[in-house]
Amino acid sequence: MNSFRYKLATFMHGRYGIDQLYYGLLVTYVIFIILNIIFPSFIWGILMTASLVYALFRMFSKNIAARQRENRVFLKLWNPLKTELVLCKDRCKDFRTARYRHCKHCRAIIKLPKKRGKHTVICPCCKERFSVRIIL
Ligand SMILES: [Zn+2]
Structure with a gap:
């Protein structure tokens, strides 16, 4: 061998x-x-x-x-x-528990908990604040 x-x-x-x-x-x-x-x-x-x-x-x-x-x-x-x-x-x-959104400043993908309504998010990459709306 x-x-x-x-x-x-x-x-x-x-x-x-x-x-x-x-x-x-x-x-x-x-x-x-x-x-x-x-x-x-x-x-x-x-x-x-x-x-x-x-x-x-x-x-x-x-x-x-x-x-x-x-x-x-x-x-x-x-x-x-x-x-x-x-x-x-x-x-x-993660469809039942989370939603994925792009950061509006650096386009990084952020995993958010599934909570209905409008939220303010701080991007972990660029530290910028932006608002996100989760419908369902
Ligand atoms: Zn960002």
């Missing part, structure tokens, strides 16, 4: 390996599999293969600078979307 590990480590030496875009491509691959099951078409098969081949190509690539650039572009697009998804999940989870 140690021999296999050594051979694998030797093979992967100088290659790019795994990053966030690799996982994103695998998730895309699984989504295409599910779409292919629901709506059978050869297009899903082509897209599945393309995403898997690209993920493997990136993993074994020796052009590390180019792969890092691609990952940076991916993260630039993915991180704002991920933030929105996490916020959406939190809003659903």
